Amino acid sequence: MTGRYGRYALLRAAQAVIVILLAYVLTFLVISVLPGDPITNTLRDPQNGLSEDEIQQIVAHYGLDKQAIIQLFLSLGRFVTGDLGFSLQSNLPVAQLLGDSLPSTLALAGTALLLAVVFAVVIAYGAQYLPGRVAPGLLRSVPSLFLSVPNFVIGLVLIELFAFRLHAFTIIDPDSAVATFFAALTLAIPVSAPLAEILIANLDHESRQEYVLVARSRGLTKTRLFARHLVKPSMLPAVAMVALIVGELLGGAVITETIFGRDGIGTLVQKAVTSQDVPVLQAVVSLAAVVFVVVNLAADLVSPLLDPRLQPDRAAARTEPGVVVPA
Amino acid sequence: MKNPTPLRRVLRGLAVVVASTALLAACAGSAAPAASGTGTGEPVEGGDLTFLIQGYDGGWVSSKSSISSYEGNLWGEITDKLVYADEAGELSPWIAESWEELNGATEFVLNLKEGVTFSDGSPLDAAAVVANLDLWAKGNPDLGIPKVGLFPGSNYDRAEATDSSTVHVYFSSPALGFIPTLGYHGTILLSPETLALPLEEQADLTNQIGSGPFTVKSWEQGDSYVLQKRADYEWGPEALGHTGPAYLDTITYKVIKDTAVRTSTVVSGQADVAFNIEPQEIESLKAQGFGVATPRYLGFTDGFQVNTSIFPTNDVAVRQAIQSGIDRQEILDTVYTEDWTAATSFLQGNVPETGDYSDLLAYDPEASEQLLDDAGWTVGADGYRVKDGQTLEFTLSPNPYVPSTQAEDELIAQQLKTIGIKVNLKVVDVSGYAAIQADKPPLFQTSRSFVDVGTVAGVLTSQNGGEDWWKLGTSDEKLNELSTGIATASDRESRAVLADDLQQYVLEQGYSIPTVQLVQRLYLTNPKLQGVSFNGLAYANFYTAWFSE
Numbered sequence: 001m002t003g004r005y006g007r008y009a010l011l012r013a014a015q016a017v018i019v020i021l022l023a024y025v026l027t028f029l030v031i032s033v034l035p036g037d038p039i040t041n042t043l044r045d046p047q048n049g050l051s052e053d054e055i056q057q058i059v060a061h062y063g064l065d066k067q068a069i070i071q072l073f074l075s076l077g078r079f080v081t082g083d084l085g086f087s088l089q090s091n092l093p094v095a096q097l098l099g100d101s102l103p104s105t106l107a108l109a110g111t112a113l114l115l116a117v118v119f120a121v122v123i124a125y126g127a128q129y130l131p132g133r134v135a136p137g138l139l140r141s142v143p144s145l146f147l148s149v150p151n152f153v154i155g156l157v158l159i160e161l162f163a164f165r166l167h168a169f170t171i172i173d174p175d176s177a178v179a180t181f182f183a184a185l186t187l188a189i190p191v192s193a194p195l196a197e198i199l200i201a202n203l204d205h206e207s208r209q210e211y212v213l214v215a216r217s218r219g220l221t222k223t224r225l226f227a228r229h230l231v232k233p234s235m236l237p238a239v240a241m242v243a244l245i246v247g248e249l250l251g252g253a254v255i256t257e258t259i260f261g262r263d264g265i266g267t268l269v270q271k272a273v274t275s276q277d278v279p280v281l282q283a284v285v286s287l288a289a290v291v292f293v294v295v296n297l298a299a300d301l302v303s304p305l306l307d308p309r310l311q312p313d314r315a316a317a318r319t320e321p322g323v324v325v326p327a
Numbered sequence: 328m329k330n331p332t333p334l335r336r337v338l339r340g341l342a343v344v345v346a347s348t349a350l351l352a353a354c355a356g357s358a359a360p361a362a363s364g365t366g367t368g369e370p371v372e373g374g375d376l377t378f379l380i381q382g383y384d385g386g387w388v389s390s391k392s393s394i395s396s397y398e399g400n401l402w403g404e405i406t407d408k409l410v411y412a413d414e415a416g417e418l419s420p421w422i423a424e425s426w427e428e429l430n431g432a433t434e435f436v437l438n439l440k441e442g443v444t445f446s447d448g449s450p451l452d453a454a455a456v457v458a459n460l461d462l463w464a465k466g467n468p469d470l471g472i473p474k475v476g477l478f479p480g481s482n483y484d485r486a487e488a489t490d491s492s493t494v495h496v497y498f499s500s501p502a503l504g505f506i507p508t509l510g511y512h513g514t515i516l517l518s519p520e521t522l523a524l525p526l527e528e529q530a531d532l533t534n535q536i537g538s539g540p541f542t543v544k545s546w547e548q549g550d551s552y553v554l555q556k557r558a559d560y561e562w563g564p565e566a567l568g569h570t571g572p573a574y575l576d577t578i579t580y581k582v583i584k585d586t587a588v589r590t591s592t593v594v595s596g597q598a599d600v601a602f603n604i605e606p607q608e609i610e611s612l613k614a615q616g617f618g619v620a621t622p623r624y625l626g627f628t629d630g631f632q633v634n635t636s637i638f639p640t641n642d643v644a645v646r647q648a649i650q651s652g653i654d655r656q657e658i659l660d661t662v663y664t665e666d667w668t669a670a671t672s673f674l675q676g677n678v679p680e681t682g683d684y685s686d687l688l689a690y691d692p693e694a695s696e697q698l699l700d701d702a703g704w705t706v707g708a709d710g711y712r713v714k715d716g717q718t719l720e721f722t723l724s725p726n727p728y729v730p731s732t733q734a735e736d737e738l739i740a741q742q743l744k745t746i747g748i749k750v751n752l753k754v755v756d757v758s759g760y761a762a763i764q765a766d767k768p769p770l771f772q773t774s775r776s777f778v779d780v781g782t783v784a785g786v787l788t789s790q791n792g793g794e795d796w797w798k799l800g801t802s803d804e805k806l807n808e809l810s811t812g813i814a815t816a817s818d819r820e821s822r823a824v825l826a827d828d829l830q831q832y833v834l835e836q837g838y839s840i841p842t843v844q845l846v847q848r849l850y851l852t853n854p855k856l857q858g859v860s861f862n863g864l865a866y867a868n869f870y871t872a873w874f875s876e
Contacts, residue, residue, distance in 0.1 A: 090386030091530035263550030
């Protein structure tokens with residue numbers, strides 16, 4: 001058993017490394033297809049009035065005049081030795097930029113994930129057990145409502161109401177607890193929708209099972225039934241979903257951070273994409289790949305605990321999810 | 328996913344309605360503070376200013392980034408310049424107390440103010456100025472640092488410190504642009520130690536040691552930057568009527584990407600200045616008592632440069648037809664507010680040498696049609712003109728550095744359609760635009776600020792490594808002469824005559840098609856903020872700013 005598990009773990013780790021390297025290379029290739037680079041773009045700004053020779057001289061200093069494939073191998077060589085290089089735009093070390101942005105995004109994404117799970121559970125529970133027909137029916141429409149309101153609209157409305165009208169927080173200090181809560185709320189609302197839908201569907205499915213009927217016939221209250229018998233099996237697909245949602249959180253962070261003026265990974269990506277700052281982008285995408293791989297691995301490890309039917313050897317046969325490159 | 332039930336559809340619709348109503352209500356209800364006017368009175372010491380800006384992405388390696396419209400705001404507070412250039416292009420002493428022009432503007436002597444120090448206590452003396460001049464002229468290619476684009480570098484020979492407060496500068500040919508360029512936002516004085524640092528250390532703003540009225544207290548890249556005043560600052564530009572320490576205690580630059588949020592934050596009183604707001608909002612913000620400044624920089628106007636080497640703008644009739652086929656007044660009325668002014672030349676009106684050529688820029692669609700008719704462009708079935716089987720059409724890409732140009736270009740496309748010219752629009756981002764600048768399509772938007780009209784000589788033709796904006800090479804004899812004449816002029820009077828000739832000629836030939844005078848930097852200010860002035864590069868001086876009680 002341990003030998004088999006060890007092999008499985010080793011295989012997964014090797015897969016993870018390959019995924020991360022592929023993400024690194026892919027980022028480079030995608031960016032190198034686009035015209036221009038951050039150095040030339042800055043220097044070509046008509047405001048600068050530099051001649052073509054002067055621009056080429058500087059571009060050569062950064063090695064951006066070399067063939068793409070040579071640039072790729074040079075940067076790959078630095079990457080495997082743990083050197084993330086320097087931002088082409090700000091000339092600051094990429095590791096420093098990442099380190100500055102990460103805590104803010106972790107706080108935002110963590111709070112948002114928590115809020116999303118709470119929302120999803122509350123909605124699903126209400127849809128299942130609220131008395132009458134109207135209230136559960138309305139609750140069942142909430143996920144579609146959450147999905148159909150764009151993230152930025154929620155953010156702007158929250159800012160206008162709570163920051164500008166009620167002065168609950170200020171946009172000048174976006175990392176305060178209250179500001180982080182509202183930013184997380186913005187992010188959590190659309191993210192909670194698919195979670196809630198899955199939970200509702202699974203609760204529907206599970207509550208039709210015979211064991212539920214048996215449990216109820218033995219006099220279990222609705223709440224105890226929900227907590228002790230229904231939540232666990234219904235959570236299974238939701239746990240797999242959470243792993244995917246991490247990707248969504250990273251993507252959603254771009255918009256949320258931009259609107260709330262937070263300096264996080266999302267804004268870092270957004271700036272790096274617009275300026276084609278390859279070293280920064282490669283580092284962020286690799287980081288996202290690491291997070292994604294780790295979270296999925298964790299989801300795979302948690303699943304057997306929720307459902308004993310899932311054997312480790314069957315889990316190992318599951319395929320690696322694709323890499324999601326945040327926009 | 329399942330098909331939405333009727334209830335779901337209703338709820339989705341409801342969600343949108345609720346959200347937009349909330350937004351509308353929020354916008355309409357923003358309570359208007361009573362207009363406090365632009366009261367004068369005695370400046371009040373103290374106060375903390377919060378300045379919202381859309382981004383600080385360019386980094387802090389000085390001559391690599393100080394030219395950016397964003398970073399330039401912060402550099403201006405922590406550094407000084409040798410010369411102060413005001414909104415009318417007038418030069419006055421700053422760190423250079425006086426200057427002399429010798430040998431037909433090929434040599435200059437700068438007499439520096441004594442006792443000026445950088446914020447680390449080292450002297451801003453002649454040796455420090457020489458180190459800065461060398462960098463502006465040549466850059467530091469070993470470090471990957473370019474020269475300052477507009478600095479007369481090609482004929483720069485050397486600078487020598489003759490004593491601790493005198494610098495002698497030598498050029499190989501007349502350099503009338505030298506002194507004005509010392510007031511340019513790219514020519515900021517930094518400590519020689521800073522300039523010698525490796526690139527990644529220069530990227531650390533804390534290492535950027537200037538002599539300005541503020542110093543860097545703390546910063547986080549791309550997020551916020553806190554400056555505090557220097558108590559021993561005593562060398563402000565006399566032109567500002569104040570030379571002692573700044574009135575404000577601190578200035579915090581905070582990055583807020585979203586324009587609507589920047590505006591609302593100032594309106595709600597949580598910040599004092601917002602950089603670059605939507606022109607459409609100016610009227611209502613003013614009505615609410617807020618200050619809106621739309622300073623014009625010295626330089627080229629907003630408008631188009633024309634590639635004369637490709638179809639269809641290789642036909643002078645087409646260029647002239649476009650020149651008189653654009654209704655500039657309609658652009659002002661539709662896209663901008665009364666804070667904008669029509670172009671009278673392809674140079675901004677506050678450049679001293681700019682003349683009034685409004686008659687060459689008058690809207691006259693009949694004349695345009697006549698020009699095109701005479702040149703053999705016949706109107707086809709679809710309303711667009713055709714000649715030798717080719718439709719008269721080209722593609723415009725709005726300038727992403729000036730966001731309002733998209734609305735401008737859409738309007739121009741409509742205007743030119745009425746005279747049978749088909750204009751396609753292609754919207755690109757900054758990196759896409761860099762490629763367009765390199766490709767030079769028939770019409771492209773290029774603008775630039777400068778302090779000295781001599782800069783213009785460098786873009787007209789391909790002579791002496793010129794930028795050749797209009798792709799004429801050296802084919803236009805008259806332009807070659809004018810370009811050489813302006814570049815080598817050794818006195819301002821004779822140069823002004825040439826500049827006058829040049830503007831007339833360029834507009835007649837349709838090489839440059841100006842639209843309006845460019846406002847690239849807009850400032851929304853708290854009504855309590857007083858004493859803000861703007862320099863010739865349209866940057867705010869918060870050095871003299873203060874808050875009324």
